[in-house]
Structure formats: structure tokens, C-alpha cells
Amino acid sequence: MEADHSGETADYIPELASADPDRLAVAICTEDGRLYSQGDSDVAFSIQSISKPFVYALALADRGFDAVMEKVSVEPSGDAFNEISFEAGTGRPLNPMINAGAIAAHTLAGPSGATPQERTSRIIDGLSAFAGRRLTVDSAVYESEIATAYRNRALANMLRANEIIEGEPLDAVTGYTRQCSLLVTVDDLALMAATLANRGVNPLTGAPVVPAEVVRQVLSVMATCGMYDGAGHWMTNVGIPAKSGVAGGVIGALPGQVGIATFSPRLDRHGNSVRGVDLFRRFTSEMGLHLMEVPPPGPSVVRGRRIVGTGDDAVQVVSLQGRIRFAGAERVLRELEDDPLTAKRVAISLARVATIGPVGRRMLLEALRRLTLDGHDVYLIDPDGVLPDPDPGDGGRVTVVAGHDDIVR
Ligand code: GLN
Numbered sequence: 001m002e003a004d005h006s007g008e009t010a011d012y013i014p015e016l017a018s019a020d021p022d023r024l025a026v027a028i029c030t031e032d033g034r035l036y037s038q039g040d041s042d043v044a045f046s047i048q049s050i051s052k053p054f055v056y057a058l059a060l061a062d063r064g065f066d067a068v069m070e071k072v073s074v075e076p077s078g079d080a081f082n083e084i085s086f087e088a089g090t091g092r093p094l095n096p097m098i099n100a101g102a103i104a105a106h107t108l109a110g111p112s113g114a115t116p117q118e119r120t121s122r123i124i125d126g127l128s129a130f131a132g133r134r135l136t137v138d139s140a141v142y143e144s145e146i147a148t149a150y151r152n153r154a155l156a157n158m159l160r161a162n163e164i165i166e167g168e169p170l171d172a173v174t175g176y177t178r179q180c181s182l183l184v185t186v187d188d189l190a191l192m193a194a195t196l197a198n199r200g201v202n203p204l205t206g207a208p209v210v211p212a213e214v215v216r217q218v219l220s221v222m223a224t225c226g227m228y229d230g231a232g233h234w235m236t237n238v239g240i241p242a243k244s245g246v247a248g249g250v251i252g253a254l255p256g257q258v259g260i261a262t263f264s265p266r267l268d269r270h271g272n273s274v275r276g277v278d279l280f281r282r283f284t285s286e287m288g289l290h291l292m293e294v295p296p297p298g299p300s301v302v303r304g305r306r307i308v309g310t311g312d313d314a315v316q317v318v319s320l321q322g323r324i325r326f327a328g329a330e331r332v333l334r335e336l337e338d339d340p341l342t343a344k345r346v347a348i349s350l351a352r353v354a355t356i357g358p359v360g361r362r363m364l365l366e367a368l369r370r371l372t373l374d375g376h377d378v379y380l381i382d383p384d385g386v387l388p389d390p391d392p393g394d395g396g397r398v399t400v401v402a403g404h405d406d407i408v409r
Pocket of ligand 1: 047048049050081082099145152177180244245246247271
């Protein structure tokens with residue numbers, strides 16, 4: 001890996017062209033905030049396009065989905081990051097990961113009517129909350145990029161002409177370029193990515209940065225558009241929602257598991273870090289991190305049934321286990337229908353259930369309701385309260401107990 005010297009540092013931003021091309025760093029942050037890093041993890045570099053998903057997240061949180069969608073779509077463009085491309089008819093940028101969409105998203109952070117300075121402050125504060133520490137702008141990188149940002153200025157002018165952004169286009173480019181010049185280390189980026197992996201809550205500081213619905217949207221866009229015209233190969237080979245930046249950073253956020261960041265300045269023709277892409281490939285193959293890799297089926301959600309007690313006291317107990325989402329709950333309903341319970345008194349035991357998702361909850365309550373309507377006395381054994389306030393509604397009745405001893409007197 002260290003021996004791979006292919007690719008070039010970004011040369012259109014002079015300050016980046018002069019970066020030490022042989023730097024290499026990687027950091028992984030778990031969903032509960034434990035950070036592991038290796039190599040040049042204390043070297044700070046500019047965040048560049050890795051800021052885009054985070055600023056998109058802030059825009060969604062601040063303005064709502066409809067207002068943002070009206071200005072920036074979510075279709076992979078298959079174009080290079082700096083392509084001058086807009087959707088026919090609407091004039092919207094195709095997605096917030098290419099520069100056109102990112103400049104538009106920049107103007108949507110903060111409340112409507114915010115001044116350019118207020119907008120940029122909101123973005124620096126927001127990205128700092130993702131990183132769990134105060135981030136600062138590298139003014140040398142900023143000056144170096146803004147001096148020659150003719151292409152981004154062209155994009156901003158087009159956005160203004162298309163009525164996608166309001167105000168002075170140059171303000172949008174200035175703010176966007178500042179956002180791209182924020183200094184980060186791989187440790188910062190891994191924590192920022194872990195915040196996305198952790199439903200928008202910073203796992204180290206515990207701060208809720210953006211709502212979970214926003215994270216779902218951002219990760220979906222990262223998965224389909226994060227690696228530009230390399231996005232399809234990225235998703236099939238690596239399979240982690242990701243974003244790259246021209247200073248050489250790459251982040252990946254694997255929902256519910258980890259945030260990962262790499263840094264190595266030499267770039268491939270898409271503007272993605274050569275060694276970063278290679279490292280991510282290895283994470284997938286050696287650590288099984290591909291999003292679409294489904295673990296082998298675990299034991300059935302329905303652990304078994306048994307009769308506890310005798311005579312009038314007898315209770316037929318159905319024990320469930322694991323995490324119950326749609327497919328697990330479907331299994332419960334199906335088994336109860338295919339092989340109906342026979343005792344008068346029945347209990348569903350959740351003692352070994354870890355979590356129940358919202359859909360699993362609705363379906364389990366429906367199972368309890370049907371059992372009541374079929375004439376059973378229905379108990380729910382729920383010592384850990386994994387199904388709080390179980391009200392099956394509509395004729396359903398259930399008595400919650402901590403164990404079957406509470407039913408069999
Ligand atoms: N600031 C850079 C630009 O706008 C960001 C590009 C990138 O990192 N891909 O060109």
C-alpha cells in the first residue's frame with residue numbers, strides 16, 4: 001500500500017498541489033465512540049468535498065426536505081465533481097455531491113434570510129458539532145482556491161440565473177470555499193462519519209446533531225453519488241456510503257456500525273484518493289463491511305412454545321428472541337395463524353427479545369389483538385420493557401407481567 005505512488009495531488013488548487021503526497025492515515029470510529037487510528041493521523045488537511053454531505057444534512061435539518069428538494073435533486077449525475085450540469089426543465093443541480101449542488105446546498109443552511117456570514121457560521125458550527133471539536137478554516141487553502149475559482153463562480157452564476165440560489169452568487173462561492181477549507185484530521189472525519197453511522201448523534205459528545213430521517217437521506221445520497229462518476233464501481237466493490245475530497249480524504253459511514261476515514265493526497269482521475277480507495281476495498285473484503293452483504297440467517301424469531309403450569313393454571317407460552325422488525329414479526333403472525341394456540345391462557349414472552357422496531361411493534365400488537373378476539377386471555381412477559389405501553393386497541397386486551405410465575409399462581 002505505502003508503495004503505491006500512482007496518482008497526483010490536486011493541481012487546480014495550488015496550496016493542495018504542494019501537499020506531501022506520501023502522507024497516509026486511517027481512522028475508524030465505532031458507533032459508541034471508540035477511535036482507532038494509524039499513520040499520519042495528527043496531520044490536518046482541508047475537508048474539501050467531504051463537507052458536502054454534512055452541509056446537505058444541515059440544509060435538510062434547517063429548511064426541511066421539500067424546500068431542499070425543490071432546489072437540489074438526488075440523482076447520480078455520472079459527471080465529474082465540477083461538471084457544469086443542471087437538470088433539464090427545473091435547472092436544479094442533479095445532486096448535492098457535485099459542486100453545483102453543493103453550492104446550492106450551502107445557501108440553504110441556516111434559517112432563510114440569514115446573511116452570508118451567518119450561513120457560514122452555521123456551517124462551521126454544524127460541522128464542528130459533527131466532529132465534536134471546534135474546526136477552523138485554513139486561510140492559505142481558502143485564498144489559494146478562491147483566487148482561481150472561476151469554474152465554481154460560473155456554477156454559482158448559473159444557479160442564480162436558474163433561480164436556484166438567491167442573493168449574490170459570489171457570496172455563495174466564497175462561503176462554499178470556506179466550508180471546503182475547514183481543517184480536519186482523519187480522527188475528526190472518522191467521528192463525523194460515525195455520527196452519521198449513529199443516526200445523527202455524535203457518539204463521543206452525545207450531542208444530537210441532525211435527526212435520523214436526515215441521516216437516512218444523506219447516506220442514501222452518499223451511496224449513490226458520493227464518489228462522482230466512480231459511484232457505481234464504488235458501491236459494488238466497496239459498498240459503504242462514502243465521500244471523497246480533493247485534499248486526499250475519504251470517509252465512509254456504515255449505518256449502525258462504524259465511521260471510517262482515510263487520508264492520502266494522490267488522486268485518481270475522478271479526484272478520489274488512490275490509496276484511500278484501495279484501503280476501503282480492503283476494509284470491505286477483510287472486515288466484511290459491504291452494506292449489501294447480509295449476515296447468514298440467525299435463529300428464528302420464534303424460539304419455541306411450551307405449557308407452563310397444569311389444569312386451569314396452565315399457560316401456553318410462545319417465546320420470541322432477537323431483534324424484531326418486519327420480517328420477524330411476519331414470522332410470528334404466520335406461525336400463530338398456521339398453528340393456532342390451544343390453551344385458554346396464552347403468553348408471548350419477550351424475555352429474550354433485544355429490540356422491536358416500529359413496524360415490528362405494530363404487527364406484534366396486531367397478533368395480541370387477534371389472540372384476544374380468538375377468546376384467549378393474553379399475557380405479555382416483558383421483564384425489560386422492550387414493548388412499552390402495549391395497547392392492541394380494537395378489542396385487544398393484554399396483561400403485562402415480568403415472568404410466567406406472575407401468571408401461574
Ligand atoms: N473545493 C473543491 C472544489 O470546489 C472541492 C472539490 C472536491 O473536493 N472534490 O473544487
